[in-house]
Structure formats: structure tokens, C-alpha cells
Amino acid sequence: xxxxxxxxxxxxxxxxxxxxxxxxxxxxxxxxxxxxxxxxxxxxxxxxxxxxxxxxxxxxxxxxxxxxxxxxxxxxxxxxxxxxxxxxxxxxxxxxxxxxxxxxxxxxxxxxxxxxxxxxxxxxxxxxxxxxxxxxxxxxx
Numbered sequence: 001x002x003x004x005x006x007x008x009x010x011x012x013x014x015x016x017x018x019x020x021x022x023x024x025x026x027x028x029x030x031x032x033x034x035x036x037x038x039x040x041x042x043x044x045x046x047x048x049x050x051x052x053x054x055x056x057x058x059x060x061x062x063x064x065x066x067x068x069x070x071x072x073x074x075x076x077x078x079x080x081x082x083x084x085x086x087x088x089x090x091x092x093x094x095x096x097x098x099x100x101x102x103x104x105x106x107x108x109x110x111x112x113x114x115x116x117x118x119x120x121x122x123x124x125x126x127x128x129x130x131x132x133x134x135x136x137x138x139x140x141x
Contacts, residue, residue: 016087019050023090026052
């Protein structure tokens with residue numbers, strides 16, 4: 001699989017954009033500077049260029065509140081146990097955040113509870129059981 005020249009299946013493993021390298025530097029700088037106090041805190045990364053405002057926030061809402069535009073930044077939680085991130089990981093998270101915002105969505109807050117979808121009791125059609133047509137609210141046999 002690896003060809004020995006820094007490629008894996010024809011794709012360079014060292015390819016990372018400048019914005020991913022800036023994001024990596026910003027996050028790893030907080031880990032170096034604050035040590036264990038940085039774990040679980042949040043960093044705001046601009047999706048346009050990967051830069052940060054240089055502030056470590058206690059909560060994600062604090063990081064969002066201190067940005068000029070919420071949709072122009074992504075918010076990264078510092079991983080525990082002294083794990084530094086790589087430029088490839090930063091590239092992946094920036095690509096994910098950009099694609100979410102381009103699709104009109106937001107990156108979900110990992111601390112927020114997942115939404116619970118409403119359950120509708122629907123039986124299999126053709127078995128003689130009643131089933132609901134949820135778009136009309138009618139019942140059929």
C-alpha cells in the first residue's frame with residue numbers, strides 16, 4: 001500500500017493546506033502553553049485561513065459569543081491526555097466544518113444531547129394490521 005515516498009494509495013500523506021497547519025499550530029500552542037489546564041477547553045478556528053484569536057475558552061458558547069460571525073469559525077475542543085493534533089486531523093476537521101456550513105448546517109455541539117426523533121407506531125403494510133399515513137394522519141386497513 002505505501003510506496004515508500006510519502007504516498008498511500010497514490011495520495012500524499014503529507015498534504016495539508018496552510019489553513020490546516022495554522023489550526024494545528026494554534027491548538028498545539030495552547031496545549032504546550034497551558035498543559036493540563038487546556039484539556040477540555042475550546043479554541044475558535046477561522047475556517048477561511050485556519051487562524052485563531054489566540055484565546056482559550058472554557059465553554060463552546062463562550063467561544064461562539066466572542067467571535068464576530070459564528071458561521072465563519074469552527075470550534076475545537078482540546079483533546080485530553082496531552083494528545084497533539086496533526087495537520088491531517090486539522091485538515092479533516094476543517095473540511096468537515098466547511099462542508100457542514102456550505103450545506104446550511106452547523107457542526108453539532110458534542111456536549112449537547114442528541115435530538116430524539118419522534119416515534120410513530122406503524123405496522124408493516126399487507127399484514128392486515130392498521131398502519132398510519134403520517135403525512136395525512138389517516139388510518140387504513
